[in-house]
Amino acid sequence: MTILQNCRFVRLLSLLLVAPLLSSCSRAPSIEVLGSFFPAWLVCFIVAIVLTALARLALLRLRVKAALPLLVYPSLAALLTFVLWLIFFY
16 A cells, blocks of 8 residues: 555544544433432333232233243343333333
């Protein structure tokens, strides 16, 4: 590589690395609870934990046993968190 090509490469690389930092983001959604602002994902997560607990109680009542509860219930909580986020904030 010649010096001129090297300078162009460095300029292009620096432009590609700085461009994502210069793009603006929309304001993060937040919810006011008793005068304090909480991130919306935190509210979705808390609701998802409650829904997961209710789903676990429903499965126990129906006598359905989860094969790997250590994997099933956190995955269900994550799924419900993402679905709630998409429904209410997307």
